Amino acid sequence: MGKNQHVTPHKDGGWQVKGENNLRATVRTSTQAEAIERAREIARRQESELFIHGKNGRIRERDSYGNDPYPPKG
Template sequence: MGKNQHVIPHPAGGWQVKGEGNTRATVRTATQKQAMDIAREISRNQHSELVIHRSDGRIRDKDSHGHDPFPPRG
């Protein structure tokens, strides 16, 4: 399983996709939608989780593309 992909605001404007634990962005885009599309493709290829943040940095949504157990435990 690959690194979780985060869609977060870029300090200089726009949005960026960063792999969890990375110091540098994988890609920087003008819109959140563009960043989400790229991050979704990466997370599908790596079977990891996509974490989308709001402009204030809080988590807005998560989408898992890994091998989740079915039925879920709990």
């Protein structure tokens, strides 16, 4: 399983995709939609989680592309 991917606002404007605990962005884009598309591709390839943050930095959406148990336990 790869690193979780986070779509966050970039401090200089635009949006970025960062692997969890990475210091630098993997990808910078001008729109959030572009960043989400790129992050989704990476998360699918790495079988990891995707976290989409809003402009305020809080997580607003989350998708899993890992090996989730089905049906869920619990």
